[in-house]
Amino acid sequence: MTGRTTDVAxxxxxxxGAWTAFFLARRGQRVTVLEKGVxxxxxxxxxxGNLRLQGCFPGQYPLSLRSQALWEExxxxxxxxxxxxxxxxxxxxxxxEEHARLESYAEVSExxxxxxxxxxxxxxxxxxxxxxxxxxxxxxxxxxxxxxxxLATPAVMRAAARHGASxxxxxxxxxxxxxxxxFTLVLANGETLSCGALVNSAGAWALGIAxxxxxxxxxxxxxxxxxxxxxxxxxxxxxxxxxDGSVIFRQIPRGNVILAGYPRTAADPQANRAPVPxxxxxxxxxxxxxVAPVLAQCHVIRVWSGIEAYLPDMIxxxxxxxxxxxxxxxxxxxxxxxxxxxxxGACLSEMILDGGxxxxxxxxxxxxxxxxTQVSEKFRKEFD
Ligand SMILES: Cc1cc2nc3c(=O)[nH]c(=O)nc-3n(C[C@H](O)[C@H](O)[C@H](O)COP(=O)(O)OP(=O)(O)OC[C@H]3O[C@@H](n4cnc5c(N)ncnc54)[C@H](O)[C@@H]3O)c2cc1C
Numbered sequence: 001m002t003g004r005t006t007d008v009a010x011x012x013x014x015x016x017g018a019w020t021a022f023f024l025a026r027r028g029q030r031v032t033v034l035e036k037g038v039x040x041x042x043x044x045x046x047x048x049g050n051l052r053l054q055g056c057f058p059g060q061y062p063l064s065l066r067s068q069a070l071w072e073e074x075x076x077x078x079x080x081x082x083x084x085x086x087x088x089x090x091x092x093x094x095x096x097e098e099h100a101r102l103e104s105y106a107e108v109s110e111x112x113x114x115x116x117x118x119x120x121x122x123x124x125x126x127x128x129x130x131x132x133x134x135x136x137x138x139x140x141x142x143x144x145x146x147x148x149x150x151l152a153t154p155a156v157m158r159a160a161a162r163h164g165a166s167x168x169x170x171x172x173x174x175x176x177x178x179x180x181x182x183f184t185l186v187l188a189n190g191e192t193l194s195c196g197a198l199v200n201s202a203g204a205w206a207l208g209i210a211x212x213x214x215x216x217x218x219x220x221x222x223x224x225x226x227x228x229x230x231x232x233x234x235x236x237x238x239x240x241x242x243x244d245g246s247v248i249f250r251q252i253p254r255g256n257v258i259l260a261g262y263p264r265t266a267a268d269p270q271a272n273r274a275p276v277p278x279x280x281x282x283x284x285x286x287x288x289x290x291v292a293p294v295l296a297q298c299h300v301i302r303v304w305s306g307i308e309a310y311l312p313d314m315i316x317x318x319x320x321x322x323x324x325x326x327x328x329x330x331x332x333x334x335x336x337x338x339x340x341x342x343x344x345g346a347c348l349s350e351m352i353l354d355g356g357x358x359x360x361x362x363x364x365x366x367x368x369x370x371x372x373t374q375v376s377e378k379f380r381k382e383f384d
Contacts, residue, residue, distance in 0.1 A: 006032040010034065023346050029349075032165070032193065039157045040149070050089070079159060083151060093137045196326060205269050206332070217311060224335060274305035316344075
């Protein structure tokens with residue numbers, strides 16, 4: 001026990017902050033989570049809810065598989081249900097080039113221990129007769145899953161609090177300074193708080209904290225447009241995705257179809273805005289109708305997005321600061337943070353308490369951005 005307010009301060013009460021608090025508090029650390037708004041109200045609460053393993057960046061598989069095991073144990077760990085459904089993920093290819101990409105994803109997935117089923121058009125017609133007839137090939141991963149983002153983060157944070165974590169909502173951190181081998185945080189109400197270790201899990205707002213300690217990353221805030229249709233008779237169990245990224249969709253048992261359409265749209269973290277231009281609704285519904293003509297007449301009843309942080313290499317920053325002992329970063333999840341959130345929290349807790357983690361995280365270090373990173377034209381186009 002020290003004279004410090006808390007052992008570990010966590011800036012950001014999204015899914016990553018919540019799981020980090022959970023694992024630290026469970027091991028007896030004094031943890032304080034500081035959230036400028038409400039727990040799980042940003043990316044972590046508004047996302048599509050996909051826990052996809054197919055098609056991951058190869059270096060992310062150990063973390064993704066560790067995370068999926070934690071999702072599979074969600075109820076036992078937190079004592080709550082988050083509508084976790086292991087109904088699988090189907091990737092569809094529409095031409096030879098996409099088929100080749102599908103096959104290369106499948107080979108990577110299999111080499112990392114994931115079981116992938118390869119499907120031909122006849123298999124698709126037999127198993128999902130309502131799919132359009134144009135797909136030339138598909139792969140299916142049964143371990144992929146979905147969960148309800150509205151339920152997940154608050155449930156994890158309540159479990160962290162039951163283990164003793166202090167969770168402070170509507171509490172914005174406005175400044176952070178070094179104090180001995182720890183940190184002093186200044187809150188918007190003028191209060192100060194001291195800690196030994198600091199976790200930067202502030203989502204699309206995390207860069208300011210990294211820069212405060214002489215580090216950077218070419219963070220680009222954007223939102224993937226999301227849509228939900230009126231209820232339709234329940235018939236779609238897996239998540240289904242066209243491999244060109246034009247559409248991904250799933251149906252919840254209440255009947256509504258949730259879909260996401262690309263490209264993403266630039267978002268504004270300062271104004272807290274992630275707009276969805278109207279043309280994107282029409283484009284997403286056209287893409288949906290190609291994959292599942294049975295849904296062509298469905299009406300969209302709500303449109304939304306959220307503020308997610310992206311990097312040009314489309315993988316996150318996870319790990320210790322390169323400049324400041326005791327500071328740990330976990331941000332820029334590039335659209336994958338819901339799936340890997342549990343594993344990230346577990347790894348951060350091990351870095352803080354054990355000095356390292358067995359899960360390989362080398363590709364994710366913030367040090368990879370020490371030199372100026374060029375943002376390619378192809379990357380920019382993903383955010384039209
Ligand atoms: C529309 C959409 C769809 C997505 N779909 C998927 C999907 O299907 N599957 C998937 O795996 N991922 C998906 N993602 C990505 C995923 O939601 C995120 O990667 C993940 O939720 C990030 O969690 P986080 O805790 O890092 O960030 P956040 O949830 O953004 O949490 C960060 C928190 O930090 C707080 N904060 C920031 N600055 C301060 C400060 N100074 N003081 C106090 N608090 C602060 C914020 O208020 C925020 O609550 C999607 C994202 C979006 C936006």
